Amino acid sequence: MNSCFINGIGCVSAQNTFENTFFEDAIDISNLNIVKAIKPNYKSFIPPASIRRMSAGVKNSIVASSVAIKEASADQLDGIIVGTGLGCIQDSENFLNKMIGYNEEYLTPTAFIQSTHNTVSGQIALKLKCKAYNFTYVNTGGSFQSALIDGLLMFEGEEANNILIGGVDEHAEYTNKLYQAIGYYRQDEEGKKNILKQRKSGVIPGEGASYFVLGNEQSDSTYAKILDVQLVNKLDQIDLPSFILDFLSKNELKLDEIDVVILGNNGDDEFDTYYDEASSIFESSTLLYYKHLFGEFLTSSSVATYIAAKILREQVIPEHLLGEQKVRKSDKIGNILIYNQYRGKDHSLILMEDV
Amino acid sequence: MDRGVAISGMGIVSAIGMNAKENFEALKKGQHGISExxxxxxxxxxxxxxxxxKKSxxxxxxxLKLPTPNSFSRSSMLGMIAIKEAFRDAEIQVKDNTSMAFVNSTTVGGMDMVEKFYDSFLTDKKNQHYISxxxxxxxxxLMADYFNIKGFVTTISTACSSAANAIMLGARLIKSGRAEKVVVGGMDGLCKFTLNGFNTLMLQSNGFNKPFDDERVGLNLGxxxxxxxxxxxxxxxxxxxTPLAYLTGYANAxxxxxxxxxxxxxxxxxxxxxxxxxVAGIQPEQVDYINAHGTATPNNDLSEGRALLNFFENKIPDFSSTKPFTGHTLAAAASIEAVFSILALRENIIYPNLNFKTKMKEFDLTPQIEIKKKEVNTVLSNSFGFGGNCSSLIFEK
Amino acid sequence: MEDLKKELKLKIIEALNLEDMSVEDISDDEMLFEEGLGLDSIDALELIIILDKDYGIKLTDSKDGKKIFRSIETMATYIAEHRSK
Incomplete structure (x- = not known):
């Protein structure tokens, strides 16, 4: 059974994660209702002939995955696994708008082709001419975690040396309005709040693309080791402590051996109570938050994975992730646990260790 | 000996029947389900x-005895009817499901409902529950909730190979010890979005689809x-x-x-x-029947035909595409054809490739055109999709 | 004819998202596909829609497109002969 190391990362988000200065400085997004990713310079990564049909999510994915692959010096990939909650929603919207607007006449294929959920993984494979294993998960708040579990299965089964894993979601204008209408996203005027201080109904939507090259061997570029990932569909709040404890004991760890817990608080008063419950059992761990800086999206735990990997390698905790909390452990950071759920579903734990 | 992963139950709904028995009867009689x-x-x-x-x-x-209003899409409802049959077949009670894993796949998802109310969602509150x-x-x-499945649940979407990949992940979950029982498969209902999408690509035939025929012009969606x-x-x-059959080989490229x-x-x-x-650890010549992807688009059948000729070194076993019966059911295709493959193993029958008349110019390849009784021990099922996604599954007795 | 050619170039740039190109960058006899402008089979389907929507020409077989879409010149000639709007 092989181990799983993170050997390269590329992260496009609302913060300067792509430029790699996010640990020094954070951009205040508390005045925004919709949090958009900072656009990298696409043209230095994608030839103009291929860029013209790509939506934001595809472009961000190509760029982020290129950076991750380069950092890991992974010439050959044995798998490309992408998780995406809403898929290529800009092109789905585009095709729907035309189909309904023109009453099914004069439709062109581009938006339809690009709207297919596996566009991103297919495009990455096409760019790299990579004929290996290629999967796409579209499982709401558990899309990225599903991709990670698939990756772990590949290493456990000794099926791979290097694989690319990613999480990506993009904004689409009308879709954002729809989710506002049913209260999943906050209404325009309600957004402007610090979500860690003040909870309300709904979340502030974000977007991003985070890609990781996972390898079975440690290298100079290694950030951290992924020990285990678990995803369950549904969990009552009362069962959350035993869910976490069982997971830790399966991995032969005790509560106080977890140095940092990264929580997915997104300010939604209906569901943030799960995070309260999780916080209450970790008395000695440092608690960190990130969605107040990135917004909430279905694959946002890929950002938490980026943060955990960087903390483990650099042994630094950026102050802007602490919220109102304090660093509880100041010695070496050995183990980090990420807990996430979306609207009370897709509860996931990602456990990482320093190398 | 490693016999792969056991299959203990199956369920199916398609244009040729609302359960496995009806589907098999139609296959035997050569009765297709293609219509306007x-x-x-x-x-x-x-x-x-x-x-x-033909069910609204x-x-x-x-x-399904669903309360209304509910938020189930057509795809989900078709999926739930098939899963119910699979549970019955496997003799599993709904209350036993908490430890079960569920790997679903779809390309349509809830699109049929979203496209219906897309324009009026913001002004008409009564259908807004479908936004979710x-x-x-x-x-x-929602389907997992209906069946009380609380453990590992995920969804795969890799276009027309989706269900093959769901089946493959399920097998790997079991082999790794992460799951004891997994429901795996795919679902897709017809909707305007897909019909129009394939229309823009000029991939649909206005007649009956004719896989591997020289005069094939396109597919029928199903x-x-x-x-x-x-x-x-x-x-x-x-x-x-006792299991129905074993899944011994699987791969994706x-x-x-x-x-x-x-x-x-x-x-x-x-x-x-x-x-x-x-993965299966067997030789290609052991295959008794190939259920081909065979969509009847000019491109697929040419490419698949060449791959088969290359792989089997010109000695291709009996093969047919069953898409003339069901149409191309996209994310469901590979699991529908998995059920057909298992039925072939159990009943020792292979199915005709309907509508075939003329061999393709490019090569000497004739599919099985009559129903045929023979000992079937090993079946290969292929599924390919947009985004270059290719999957193969091997089923054995 | 010259107007039609210019019009076609503008339409192609817009429909195919050729962001960095202008009318001057496409010559009348340049090959639109393969080694010329480098368009592909998906673009061909977009061009078929332009014929239908803007000029009332329906192509039923995507293979016919090959000859018609050779260059701006061949496209303009075909449209001038067959247009119904």
């Missing part, structure tokens, strides 16, 4: 034929769902259950050639077959 569009409100009605299940959403709700199934995974979650219960040996032994078209030589298909045989 009746249930989707589209201007394409006159130009295309489809494999439509209301009828599906009644079959806009993402594919939410459909899976709808349906099929699921298998995959189960570990220890779980089967515990409850003293990417053609990395074009977004929607297959490469001329079908390299992705070749790789997927090669890896699947490696």
């Amino acid at each position: 569009v009746e249930l989707v409100d589209t201007i394409l009605k006159e130009n295309i034929l489809v494999g439509e299940i 959403n209301q009828e599906l709700e009644q079959i 199934v806009n993402d594919a995974g939410s459909n899976t979650h 709808e349906g769902a099929a699921y298998l219960i995959l189960e570990s040996q220890s779980s089967l032994q515990k409850r003293d259950k 990417n053609d990395a050639y074009h977004q929607t078209a297959s490469s001329e030589q079908g390299e992705g298909a070749f790789l997927a077959m090669k890896k699947a045989f490696e």
Whole structure:
């Protein structure tokens, strides 16, 4: 059974994660209702002939995955696994708008082709001419975690040396309005709040693309080791402590051996109570938050994975992730646990260790 | 000896039947399910034929005894009917499901509902509950709730190979010890979005689809769902259950050639077959029947035909495409054809490739055109999709 | 004819998202596909829609497109002969 190391990362988000200065400085997004990713310079990564049909999510994915692959010096990939909650929603919207607007006449294929959920993984494979294993998960708040579990299965089964894993979601204008209408996203005027201080109904939507090259061997570029990932569909709040404890004991760890817990608080008063419950059992761990800086999206735990990997390698905790909390452990950071759920579903734990 | 992963139950709905028995009877009689569009409100009605299940959403709700209003899409309802049958077949009670894993797959998800109310969502509150199934995974979650499945639940979407990949992941979950029982499969209902999408690509035929025929002009889209219960040996032994068949080989590869078209030589298909045989640990000549992808588009059948000829070194076993019966059911295709493959193993029958008349100019390849009784011990099932996604599955007695 | 050619170039740039190109960058006899402008089969389907929507020409077989879409010149000639709007 092989181990799983993170050997390269590329992260496009609302913060300067792509430029790699996010640990020094954070951009205040508390005045925004919709949090958009900072656009990298696409043209230095994608030839103009291929860029013209790509939506934001595809472009961000190509760029982020290129950076991750380069950092890991992974010439050959044995798998490309992408998780995406809403898929290529800009092109789905585009095709729907035309189909309904023109009453099914004069439709062109581009938006339809690009709207297919596996566009991103297919495009990455096409760019790299990579004929290996290629999967796409579209499982709401558990899309990225599903991709990670698939990756772990590949290493456990000794099926791979290097694989690319990613999480990506993009904004689409009308879709954002729809989710506002049913209260999943906050209404325009309600957004402007610090979500860690003040909870309300709904979340502030974000977007991003985070890609990781996972390898079975440690290298100079290694950030951290992924020990285990678990995803369950549904969990009552009362069962959350035993869910976490069982997971830790399966991995032969005790509560106080977890140095940092990264929580997915997104300010939604209906569901943030799960995070309260999780916080209450970790008395000695440092608690960190990130969605107040990135917004909430279905694959946002890929950002938490980026943060955990960087903390483990650099042994630094950026102050802007602490919220109102304090660093509880100041010695070496050995183990980090990420807990996430979306609207009370897709509860996931990602456990990482320093190398 | 490693017998792969056991299959302890299966369920299916397609244009040729609402359960496995009805599907098998239609296959035996050569009775196809291709017709004009009746249930989707589209201007394409006159130009295309489809494999439509002639049951309205209301009828599906009644079959499942769903309360209204609910947020189930057509795809989900078709999926739930098939899963119910699979549970019955595997003799699993709904209350036993908490430890079960569920790997679903779909390309349509809740699109049929979203497209219906897209324009009026913001002004008409009464249908807004369907907004929540806009993402594919939410459909899976609602289905998991219906069957009380609380453990590992996920959704795969890799175009027309989706269900093959769901079956493959399920097998790997069991082999790794992460699951004892997994429901795996795919579902897709017909909707305007897909009909129009394939129309823009000029991939649909206005007549009956003719896989591997020189005069084939395109596919007929279809709808349906099929699921298998995959189960570990220890779980089967515990409850003293005999499996239907075994899944012994599986693989996925990417053609990395074009977004929607297959490469001329079908390299992705070749790789997927090669890896699947490696996993199964058997030789290609042991195959008794191939259920081909055979969509009847000019491109697919040429590419698949070449890949088959290369892989089997010109000695291709009996093969046919069953898409002339069901239409191309997209994410459900591979699981529908998995059920057909298992039925072939159990009943020792292989199915005709309907509508075939003339061999393709490019090579000497004739599919099985009559129903044939023979000893069937090993079946290969291929599924390929947009984004270069190619998957092969091997089933054994 | 010259107007039609210019019009076609503008339409192609817009429909195919050729962001960095202008009318001057496409010559009348340049090959639109393969080694010329480098368009592909998906673009061909977009061009078929332009013929239908803007000029009332329906192509039923995507293979016919090959000859018609050779260059701006061949496209303009075909449209001038067959247009119904």
